[in-house]
Amino acid sequence: xxxxxxxxxxxxxxxxxxxxxxxxxxxxxxxxxxxxTAAIVTNDTVAPLxxxxxxxxxxxxxxxxxxxxxPDGEARKTWQTLDLVFEQLLRAQAxxxxxxxxxxxxxxxxxxxxAAATYQRGIAHLQIPTTLLAQVDSSVGGKxxxxxxxxxxxIGAFHQPGMVVADMDTLATLPAREYAAGLAxxxxxxxxxxxxxxxxxxxxxxxxxxxxxxxxxxxxxxxCEIKALIVAQDERESGARALLNFGHTFGHAIExxxxxxxxxxxxxxxxxxxxxxxxxxxxGRIRDAEAARLIVLLERLKLPVTPPRFPVDxxxxxxxxxxxxxxxxxxxxxxDALGKGAVVKNAPARELESFLSEA
Amino acid sequence: xxxxxxxxxxxxxxxxxxxxxxxxxxxxxxxxxxxxTAAIVTNDTVAPLxxxxxxxxxxxxxxxxxxxxxPDGEARKTWQTLDLVFEQLLRAQAxxxxxxxxxxxxxxxxxxxxAAATYQRGIAHLQIPTTLLAQVDSSVGGKxxxxxxxxxxxIGAFHQPGMVVADMDTLATLPAREYAAGLAxxxxxxxxxxxxxxxxxxxxxxxxxxxxxxxxxxxxxxxCEIKALIVAQDERESGARALLNFGHTFGHAIExxxxxxxxxxxxxxxxxxxxxxxxxxxxGRIRDAEAARLIVLLERLKLPVTPPRFPVDxxxxxxxxxxxxxxxxxxxxxxDALGKGAVVKNAPARELESFLSEA
Numbered sequence: 123x124x125x126x127x128x129x130x131x132x133x134x135x136x137x138x139x140x141x142x143x144x145x146x147x148x149x150x151x152x153x154x155x156x157x158x159t160a161a162i163v164t165n166d167t168v169a170p171l172x173x174x175x176x177x178x179x180x181x182x183x184x185x186x187x188x189x190x191x192x193p194d195g196e197a198r199k200t201w202q203t204l205d206l207v208f209e210q211l212l213r214a215q216a217x218x219x220x221x222x223x224x225x226x227x228x229x230x231x232x233x234x235x236x237a238a239a240t241y242q243r244g245i246a247h248l249q250i251p252t253t254l255l256a257q258v259d260s261s262v263g264g265k266x267x268x269x270x271x272x273x274x275x276x277i278g279a280f281h282q283p284g285m286v287v288a289d290m291d292t293l294a295t296l297p298a299r300e301y302a303a304g305l306a307x308x309x310x311x312x313x314x315x316x317x318x319x320x321x322x323x324x325x326x327x328x329x330x331x332x333x334x335x336x337x338x339x340x341x342x343x344x345x346c347e348i349k350a351l352i353v354a355q356d357e358r359e360s361g362a363r364a365l366l367n368f369g370h371t372f373g374h375a376i377e378x379x380x381x382x383x384x385x386x387x388x389x390x391x392x393x394x395x396x397x398x399x400x401x402x403x404x405x406g407r408i409r410d411a412e413a414a415r416l417i418v419l420l421e422r423l424k425l426p427v428t429p430p431r432f433p434v435d436x437x438x439x440x441x442x443x444x445x446x447x448x449x450x451x452x453x454x455x456x457x458d459a460l461g462k463g464a465v466v467k468n469a470p471a472r473e474l475e476s477f478l479s480e481a
Numbered sequence: 482x483x484x485x486x487x488x489x490x491x492x493x494x495x496x497x498x499x500x501x502x503x504x505x506x507x508x509x510x511x512x513x514x515x516x517x518t519a520a521i522v523t524n525d526t527v528a529p530l531x532x533x534x535x536x537x538x539x540x541x542x543x544x545x546x547x548x549x550x551x552p553d554g555e556a557r558k559t560w561q562t563l564d565l566v567f568e569q570l571l572r573a574q575a576x577x578x579x580x581x582x583x584x585x586x587x588x589x590x591x592x593x594x595x596a597a598a599t600y601q602r603g604i605a606h607l608q609i610p611t612t613l614l615a616q617v618d619s620s621v622g623g624k625x626x627x628x629x630x631x632x633x634x635x636i637g638a639f640h641q642p643g644m645v646v647a648d649m650d651t652l653a654t655l656p657a658r659e660y661a662a663g664l665a666x667x668x669x670x671x672x673x674x675x676x677x678x679x680x681x682x683x684x685x686x687x688x689x690x691x692x693x694x695x696x697x698x699x700x701x702x703x704x705c706e707i708k709a710l711i712v713a714q715d716e717r718e719s720g721a722r723a724l725l726n727f728g729h730t731f732g733h734a735i736e737x738x739x740x741x742x743x744x745x746x747x748x749x750x751x752x753x754x755x756x757x758x759x760x761x762x763x764x765g766r767i768r769d770a771e772a773a774r775l776i777v778l779l780e781r782l783k784l785p786v787t788p789p790r791f792p793v794d795x796x797x798x799x800x801x802x803x804x805x806x807x808x809x810x811x812x813x814x815x816x817d818a819l820g821k822g823a824v825v826k827n828a829p830a831r832e833l834e835s836f837l838s839e840a
Contacts (some may be wrong), residue, residue, distance in 0.1 A: 201560060212631035217806055240599070242804045243626065243637045244717070271572035278602045279638065350522065358603070445601045447576055 125343050129262065131357055134282040136263060137351065140343050142335065144289040145250065147176055147305070148182035154284050155221055155402055159214070163207055164225040165194040165236040168252050171295055172461045183444055185221075188214055196264030196383045199229045199269045199414070201277075205446035207237040215356055221246040224370055227253035227300075228260040228387070232278070235266030235318035241385050247439055252292040254304025254338075255388050259343035261286050263353040263366075273443055274374065280358055283440070289297065290335050298424075303328060303388025305423045306369075308341050310395060311348040314368045317461030319344050320419070327422050365463040367444075368455040372429070375440035377448040379432045392425035402457040405470075414458045435477045438471075484702050488621065488709040489678050490716055493641040497621060497709065499702050501694065503648040504534055504609065507541035513643050514580055514605055516545035519574070522566055522593040523584040524553040527611050530654055535584055535609070539786070546581075547573055548601075551589065555742045558588045560631075560636075580605040580643070586612035587619040587746070588661075591637070594625030598640035608642045611651040613663025613697075614747050617670070617704035618644050622712040622725075632802055633733065638716055640695045649694050657671075662747025664689060664782045665728075669754060670707040672775055673727045676820030677832050679778070686781050724822040727814040728754030734799035735789040737744050738791045751784035760815040760836050772820045788840055796837045797830075 144150060150158075160180045163175050169191050185262045190210045211220065224234035224247060226295050232251055238247035251261035267278025293301070308330075313319030322340075323330070329337035349366065356363040375396030377385055399413035417427050438452075449452050450468025454469040483500025510519075515814065519539045523532050528550050536546045547643035549569045551562050570579065580616035583593035583606060590608055591617060598604035610620035626637025652660070659717030667689075681690070681699075715722040731752030736744055776786050799810075806812050813828040 123769060201564070205560070208629055208636060209631065212629060212635060215802070218804060240636050240638055243624065243639055266604065270567055270571060272568065276601060277567060277572060277599050279599055280602055443574070445577060 125339070127343065127346055127350055129282070130354045131163060131264075131282060134264075134309050134357075135163065136283060136285055136344050138286040138288065140257075140290075140339060142153060142231075142265045142290045142339075144287050145172060145291065148179050150285075151180055151402045152244070153247075155180055158185055158215055158356065159220045160185035160217060161188040161190055161211060161214075161270075162194065162225050162444065163190045163230060163237070164238050164460070165192045167194045168226045168230070169372055172252065172292060173232055176223070180223070188216070195230055196269075196387075199233060201268060204237055204268055204420060207233065207243060207475065211237075211241055216241075218245055220241050220386060221248060223248045223250060224261075224438055225250045225252065225253065226254045226256075227288075231256050231261050232265075232267050233276075235281050235283065236268055236278055237266070239266055239279035244281070244333055246283075246284045248379075249286045250287070250292070251288055254293055254301055254342070255307055257288040257342050259307045259349065259366075261288070262349050263363075264357070274378065285371040286346075290338055290342075290480070293333070293338065298312040300386060300388075301333070302424045305341075306388040306392040306395070306420065306425050308345050308348075309416070309423065310366075310391065311345045313395060313399075313457065313460060313463065314365050314455070314463030315348045315352070316344070317459070318347075320416075320461060324419055327419070333425065361407050361465070364465045365455055368457075368463050369393075369398050369443050371404070371444050371452065371454055372397040374444060376429055378440045378443075379436055380430060389426050390406075392420045392423075392429055393429050396420060396427035397429065397452065397481060398456055400481075401454070401474070404477055405456065405473065408457050408459060410426065412457070415461060424447050426475075433476055434479045438461055484698070485544070486702065486705055486731060487707055488641070489713045490641060493623075495642060495644055495715075497645040497647065497705050499616075499647045499649075501649045501698075501699060501704065503646050504531060504650065505538055507538050507670040509644075509646065510539055510544075510607075512684070513605070513820040514539055514582075516823070517544055518547060518579045519544035519582050520547040520549055520570060520573075520575060520579055521582045521584050522549045522551065522589060522596070524551045524586075524589050527585045531584060531611065531651060535582070543582050547575070551592065551742075553588075554587055555628075555746075557814075558592060560624075560627060563592055563596055563627050565591065567600060570596075570600055575600075577601050577604055582606060582607045583642075584609045584611065584621075585615075586610065589617045590615050590620050591634075592625050594623070594640050594642065595627055595637050598638035599627055603640065605643045606640070608645045609651070610645070610647055613652055613660055614666055615650075615665060616647040616701050616710065618725075620647070621705055621708050622722075623674045623716070624718075633737065634804070643723070645705075647705070649697055649701075652692070652697065653680070657745075659745060659782045660692070662743045662751075665747040665751040665754070665779065665784050666729055667704050668775070668778060668782065669725075669727050669750065670704045672754060672758075672816065673702070673724050673817060673822030674707045674711070674820065676818070676835055678707075679775075679820060683778055686778070690782065705718045723812065723824045724814055727816075727822050728752075728757050730800050730811065730813055731756040733803060734796050735788055736796055737799045737802075739789060748785050751782075752786055752788050755779060755786035756788065756840060757813065757815060759840075760813070760833070763831065763836055764815065766823070767816050767818060771816070775819060793834055793838045797834065
């Protein structure tokens with residue numbers, strides 16, 4: 123069983139395939155890799171699980187394959203790791219016809235996408251996300267990046283993949299905590315765009331928690347549909363795309379203050395959404411009951427909703443570093459209703475400060 | 482006196498201003514920098530000459546300015562130098578509204594362009610080339626890159642500037658050898674595209690050699706016109722743009738074999754063009770007299786036309802690394818006439834080998 127969505131971006135349009143058994147299907151890959159070198163970029167956790175199968179599929183689709191294995195972890199999303207990709211491509215004399223195939227979670231996807239954006243000024247790449255978070259979020263939309271010691275995702279490019287393959291089979295081995303972190307982004311799509319989807323998540327929370335494949339596939343598909351819709355409206359994040367950052371401005375501050383890797387991105391986003399919902403209620407944009415409804419759902423999905431304690435000036439400093447900010451003013455994504463996000467530029471500093479000092 | 486050309490690339494179109502006194506003209510910069518942070522990226526050779534004047538102009542145009550001074554030299558076109566730009570932008574909390582202003586030669590232009598392509602996934606930049614080579618070649622067309630220890634210009638992006646300002650005044654302090662190297666690229670445009678321009682260069686060689694401003698301005702303008710025309714046809718180098726690499730495949734091999742920085746890029750290209758013309762004659766594409774005419778002109782402009790001696794297999798290895806190659810076959814730009822370049826994929830290896838062993 124599988125479904126195909128289309129991300130409409132003119133001559134950069136591409137398909138997202140969602141289903142089971144997809145990594146084993148050469149026909150899916152043929153037009154992208156036939157007669158070319160396909161360099162699988164993966165990490166040392168994922169490689170033993172899926173790399174050999176993917177190599178067989180790519181070879182059957184007519185590609186010469188190459189395997190580049192990176193160290194695992196968000197702390198490794200650095201120039202040094204990116205350079206491992208460049209070095210191995212150059213040693214293999216990989217030309218501009220080479221296609222990179224990202225096999226892994228968000229870190230592998232981001233590094234591979236950025237390597238594809240910049241190797242010989244840009245080559246093709248495919249995304250095969252193996253975490254729920256990457257399937258519903260980072261693999262779609264063409265945002266690529268590495269971290270800089272002075273800021274997360276500060277160096278990167280917009281570079282759309284040639285195809286995204288979200289194979290439910292790859293989620294079977296995902297640790298429970300990472301799985302829950304992925305569900306946070308699924309909830310996000312309901313919160314900012316689709317109250318019916320949010321209700322569906324509430325109704326199917328138990329199925330999702332026990333990894334029911336059909337429920338999972340629906341959740342991934344609807345999440346990708348909403349993301350594709352928003353990205354098609356605003357590929358380079360000058361407007362509507364900022365909605366996708368619901369929970370992220372608070373979330374990034376939580377991640378930064380805790381130190382990279384201590385808290386999973388999805389966990390920080392869950393807490394960030396809880397805060398953004400509460401702040402929306404405080405600002406009179408939604409009712410307290412709506413904020414509470416979102417928070418209850420996050421808790422049911424085993425996600426954290428209470429931030430670690432740190433001083434208000436640390437909050438504001440980290441929130442001030444967000445790329446969406448302009449001219450030193452903080453941009454926040456708030457809710458005008460459950461199912462309706464709003465981009466608020468120049469968030470009221472005083473209210474934010476008193477809110478954070480209580481949080 | 483000044484002229485303005487337009488590079489037609491849809492929503493990435495931009496103007497090239499060519500003339501004198503341009504760095505001192507705030508009106509030229511106003512729409513690009515007013516109300517924004519303008520970060521001048523330059524090097525320690527150029528900064529003492531022009532940075533203060535440019536800062537005054539940008540301030541008068543309504544910008545907050547920031548100065549980032551890099552070490553000079555092709556050997557510094559590395560990730561480490563690029564990271565100096567990122568670090569200073571991040572320390573200054575430069576947001577996405579920041580515009581980078583490249584003030585320098587090709588290395589500064591390439592690094593600044595790539596920094597703009599990748600800082601926070603892409604910000605604006607302007608090019609103010611201060612060498613003849615950069616004015617007629619690298620500042621126009623949006624190719625940006627850094628070198629990798631395993632290959633020149635291997636990591637980069639296509640990222641068009643918002644404007645190019647070629648101010649003849651900045652050439653006054655250019656060393657004679659660098660000036661001649663720039664003339665090599667001027668000759669290239671005549672050789673691949675415009676026999677009349679080539680004849681004009683022949684007629685005006687003495688004026689060009691004594692830095693006659695009017696002659697220089699014409700040479701820069703016609704070179705940029707031809708480059709803009711070719712780039713507009715093929716922004717991402719999938720076809721016609723490869724013509725601009727006339728002399729470069731041999732040239733890159735000469736640069737690599739000699740070691741970065743020993744031979745100037747323009748000098749290597751001059752020798753490369755001499756070889757490409759001779760090889761075109763050998764292949765029966767042009768007459769021997771046409772090749773000789775080009776070589777005589779290069780010599781009059783004080784450019785080298787004889788390559789250093791190194792083994793054929795070294796030639797072939799370096800030529801094999803060129804980004805334009807596909808599937809291990811060497812792509813060469815040859816001449817079908819003086820004034821008419823041709824992209825030859827899959828260059829005949831045996832003939833090339835015997836040609837190189839004699840060269």
